[in-house]
Amino acid sequence: MPVSFNPWCRDAWGGAYTIEQYRNKIESFHGYPAPGLFIGGKMVDMALSRLPEGRLFDAISETGNCLPDAIQVLTPCTIGNGWLRVFTFGKFALSLYDKQTGRGVRVYLDPEKLSGWKEIDSWFFRKIPKAQQDRDALESEIFRAGDQILEAVAVQVHPAGLAKAGVGERNICPRCGESYPLRHGALCRACAGASPYIQNERQE
Amino acid sequence: MPVSFNPWCRDAWGGAYTIEQYRNKIESFHGYPAPGLFIGGKMVDMALSRLPEGRLFDAISETGNCLPDAIQVLTPCTIGNGWLRVFTFGKFALSLYDKQTGRGVRVYLDPEKLSGWKEIDSWFFRKIPKAQQDRDALESEIFRAGDQILEAVAVQVHPAGLAKAGVGERNICPRCGESYPLRHGALCRACAGASPYIQNERQE
Numbered sequence: 001m002p003v004s005f006n007p008w009c010r011d012a013w014g015g016a017y018t019i020e021q022y023r024n025k026i027e028s029f030h031g032y033p034a035p036g037l038f039i040g041g042k043m044v045d046m047a048l049s050r051l052p053e054g055r056l057f058d059a060i061s062e063t064g065n066c067l068p069d070a071i072q073v074l075t076p077c078t079i080g081n082g083w084l085r086v087f088t089f090g091k092f093a094l095s096l097y098d099k100q101t102g103r104g105v106r107v108y109l110d111p112e113k114l115s116g117w118k119e120i121d122s123w124f125f126r127k128i129p130k131a132q133q134d135r136d137a138l139e140s141e142i143f144r145a146g147d148q149i150l151e152a153v154a155v156q157v158h159p160a161g162l163a164k165a166g167v168g169e170r171n172i173c174p175r176c177g178e179s180y181p182l183r184h185g186a187l188c189r190a191c192a193g194a195s196p197y198i199q200n201e202r203q204e
Numbered sequence: 205m206p207v208s209f210n211p212w213c214r215d216a217w218g219g220a221y222t223i224e225q226y227r228n229k230i231e232s233f234h235g236y237p238a239p240g241l242f243i244g245g246k247m248v249d250m251a252l253s254r255l256p257e258g259r260l261f262d263a264i265s266e267t268g269n270c271l272p273d274a275i276q277v278l279t280p281c282t283i284g285n286g287w288l289r290v291f292t293f294g295k296f297a298l299s300l301y302d303k304q305t306g307r308g309v310r311v312y313l314d315p316e317k318l319s320g321w322k323e324i325d326s327w328f329f330r331k332i333p334k335a336q337q338d339r340d341a342l343e344s345e346i347f348r349a350g351d352q353i354l355e356a357v358a359v360q361v362h363p364a365g366l367a368k369a370g371v372g373e374r375n376i377c378p379r380c381g382e383s384y385p386l387r388h389g390a391l392c393r394a395c396a397g398a399s400p401y402i403q404n405e406r407q408e
Contacts, residue, residue, distance in 0.1 A: 029276075030282055030284055030285050031280050031282075031285050031287075032285075034285075037284070060400055062394065063371075064283060064284070064286070065284065065286065066284050066285075067284065068282075068284040069282050069283065069284025070284070072276070072283070072284070076235050078233060078234055078235075078273050079268060079272040079276070079283050080241070080270050080271065080274070080276070081234050081235050081236075081238075081270075081273065082268065082269065083235075085400070086283060087393070087394075087400060089384060089388075089392060089393040090384050090388065091382055091383065091384050091392060091393075091394065092382075092383065093382070095400075095401075108382055109382075110382075111376055111381070111383050112381065124374070124383070125383075126371075126373070126374070154403070156402050157400055157401055158399075158400055158402045159402075167267075167269065167294050167330075170294075170328075170329055170330070172315055177314075177316065178295055178297065178312055178313075178315065179313070179315050179328070179329075180293060180294050180295050184293075184294065188293060188295060189292075189293040190266065190291075190293055194291070194293070195362075196264055196289075196291060196362055196365045197299075197310070197359045198361070198362045198363075
């Protein structure tokens, strides 16, 4: 038994992970141990530690980069189960909040707190090209900084954000013949012009 | 060694899962074995089997429900690493495509093929309330139907969808003091009105 076990982050089920254990978790899910995911793990930990125990919560990520995966790895909230919503604000911030009341905690990287952390500051504000970055120095600074570069605030999520839209009644799109939510209108969104494909045809 | 091993789905690393093995995987990630995730596993399997081997691919889910998690569980593509994009079309369809060329495979649930599958048809088109649904009958029909309710087509993803936007140059928002992508304008999107919070204040 180690004399002191100092976990980097905890998950929503009470599990605790050293840096190396968490590195393995994020490598296996995210593909590589991105600096943003190490910070993200600490952010989730900080939010979890400020939530009342035993409540069901939902999550918000204010960026599509890295943070959604820290949330998906450490909490029951995923994109596909609807408990995680991603806002493409490009802000390094996340929230965990009570599903019913919307009250919760938001944790963000505070730019004012980066001044003492040269490597994190250069990485976060892209002051030097990625190829010239000293990866080991950056990681080691992230581990020393821990939650000192973060801030936690109480938030109340807007009631409109608490209702899940769901699919509702389905319709068959007269153009593609596929099913879509009737409330989207007379055509599915893809046929209405938002399709990401320029070609979409049956294979032999 | 079993006489016949008939996997429900395969993952992108060559792993193969029986229904029960896949059920465990989705329970641990998604929280519960949703019918949509069983079908989603078969959809990912069908798309993977039609892609050339050894190419790096990205993924699209055309709904935020269930399918993103089938993709995240069975492929390297996640929301946080940017290899999975979610379009909120409410369409039960996904694509895997070559990162470089955009050529790939789209798999969708074909409403025309549901007529012979009463339970799946009722579930998918919400013909009976969730509480009255016979869950076992639905699952057993999903397992018997397999890929017979699906269709695969070749797709070419629009070149604009292949370029990753990235955060780009960062700015400090004059209202909240946090960092955001300069290209979003003079304020961060949250301060510009899109914030999901009605209250956002420092804790003691």
